[in-house]
Amino acid sequence: MKFSFLHLALCFLTTLPALARDPNVILIFTDDQGYNDLSCFGSETIKTPHIDALAEKGLRLTDFHVPSPVCSPSRAGLLTGCYPKRVGMHQHVLFPKSTYGLNPEELTIADHLKANGYATACIGKWHLGHLPKFLPRANGFDFYFGIPYSNDMNHPANQKRPKLPSDELWADQKTAVTLWNTPLIRNEEIIEVPVDQQTITRRYTDEAIQFITSNKDRPFFLYLPHSMPHIPLYVPDDAYDSDPANAYKCVIEHIDAETGRLTRTLKELGLEDDTIIIYTTDNGPWLKFKNHGGSAKPLRDGKGTTFEGGQRVPFIISWPGHIPAGGKSDELTSSLDLFPTIASLTGKPLKPAKKIDGIDISKVLTAGEESPRDEFLHYTSSGELDGLRQGDWKLLLRKKGAGKPQVQLYDLSKDIGERTNLASKYPEKVTTLQKRMTELDAEITTNARPVGGKFNR
Template identity: 65%
Template sequence: MKPLLLLLTSALLCAAKTPLNVIVIFTDDQGYADLGCFGSKTIKTPHIDQLAKEGRRFTSFYVASPVCSPSRAALLTGNYPKRINMHRHVLFPKSTFGLNPEEYTLADHFSSHGYATACVGKWHLGHKPEVLPRAHGFDSYFGIPYSNDMNHPDNSKRPKGGSEGMDVLWNDPESAITAWNTPLVENETITEVPVDQRTITRRYTDRAITFVNDCAEKEKPFFLYLPHSMPHIPLYVPDEVRDADPKNAYINVIEHIDDQVGRLVSTLRELEIADNTLIVYTSDNGPWLTFKHHGGSAEPLREGKGTNYEGGQRVPCVMWAPGHISPDTTCDQMMSTLDLLPTLASITRTELPEGHNCDGYDASRIVLGDEASPRNEFVYYTSNGTLAGIRIGPWKLLELTRKKKLVQQLFNLENDLSETINLAPKHPEIVARLQKRMKEIDDEITLNARPVWGVYNHK
């Protein structure tokens, strides 16, 4: 962005009658290529595509883990999951730990600056009352406490898995309430068991719209965190929009999410607050490829959820803020969910607490313009929290254990986005440099790691 345009953008932010509202939409297991604006030829997403046309696409945007819980902890706190001891895979209904309420979250931040805050959707950072959203700065919570393929109270009696098992469930819409026992929570109370997963995406949007309407009526700025349960399996949509062919289930679910995004954006326009609202749309990790047509696509990236290849942690991201973000633009520079806390604080001109530190950078300049990204390196951890690699500039090093042997892989992502050519044997000096740096970062994180709430268990 030209300096004059950047100054004008800053002036617009200062001149806003009320502080800039913020909405973060976080889908579950949506792949890099699962939006029209990111190249999908099979999924129609006109509403999200319109956000991209009026806003900015980020094509090198990373989540901090290839699985749910650690990724969500990183987004809300701006910290690598290992720093806050939320790195050891996902939580289950019998888990007795969660995100420590002492951690400073996006909701804590905006609440401290007079914003109304709401979490509507999948939490998955601890289902005990002590660690549900209202313990982390949210005024209200409405959603499911963990993944939609988990059953209350002990995760027993779950249906058969695999793509074939998901076909059976899709062919029986009633299975949403007969085969699952996933709870719906309001604030700290379970209000429905099971929740009807056919309508949950729409109900989340209903609740989000009610929240936005209430804030507009009170002329109060708001932060809305909208983490959708889907397209994590099992997939469901309302009966009246359901495609009977299970091979179209994933397409059907994404297109339904897109419709709901359209409803929310229409509400902003009708309330005449669209020009004072910033939306971030992204996903918690890559697609669950083992579920075939019940999972998405990360093409042209390699692999998907659960892996440290680009398909596991590079996700689609669109940011929209009419009058603030230049329309129909693309940013290819590195950014991460780790950066959202300091970046959103900067854009909304809400100061972080004195002395606050996190692993994120203030990337407001690349959101609002074309300045160089402050992020030049990113560390990869496995789904179980083991140090796995690092990216510095175009170079990416992965160190993976296979058959009890360490395998080193070096890729130049500028020339080989699909990670097909291992350059480690040709560039031992680059391998050594990246290896040293990733160990330095991991050593510092390990030394300064903070405790989770409760007692860690993995069941």
């Protein structure tokens, strides 16, 4: 923890105002955005002034982790506060042929806030079950507008998918936008096939602004999971640069501009000080697509891996008058922690009937305290136990085929890029961490709850 943030927090707490109303919550959640893909997280090429402004008014978490390096499990963990394995959503991503989804009997952030008088909306990519019984309105949301799975998947059975994106397709957006037969849904009804992906980020924002405006006199929870920058990449004509080298940059800067529209709306409606805004992403960047993917520097690797680049992601939270401005915390935190934390910040304490894995980190955010989280399990994109973070130590058991796993041990306080394997130097630490990760996983496995529907990828 930086002294500057501790000093700010201590000064700030003496003037912390009482809540005039229940705070609104806006959770902006991008897809496949890297740790380095915001100006305020070190990007030298991507300009994100509106998102940076949120960081200037609030706090950045630099050691924030998602529970899976791929989409569906990560989203399940975010909304339920549970490791994906605990809710049966750990075995990779869902596809248009999948007959399962997030079990509606699970308690979500939306369920909890709705039960406490909040208006709730999900606007964007869902990817937790495309069948009506698994869509957002079955999981606590009053309203849904968005695509049900990734934007490179086709309705109805994922057939005839074109090759993944290329510079040629970026150069011809008008043709490329017709190649993926991805549906757009309002509530449970498909209203457009294929969705116009050139305009979808802006249309999400249009719907979000309408929702905010319609609910300006009551507390609301807006979950805004953008379908970009997952490939294929698109932007509207006024945000387009024909040079494919700038494809990814265009998409992030367009998301930033649309974030600016949201924050302006809040200011115009007098809601800026009454709204908690969180900005983060589901996993690291899809590096193999080069200029169509992002950057996780200085971290190792990206999406699909349990290295830091796959699961450590940018995180920003802003709430003027309650979270000290301009802060940075290096404490270990996770998207699993957002459910109990949001419950705490909104004054709606969480008392779940079923066990969750999230921990309330509100004091980390508002008072600069140490994180109550000291451990974090790593699972592969297919849901296999792969490692444990404990303090600054990280153990990975990298399996390759049927052979013995390759044991890797890193001290992240000195080696954030995971370059120096210390397993042979500290065998006792390896043994201790391996025993602990097995214990933690065994409890989750024993008490795992059923997924919704019949498992079928």
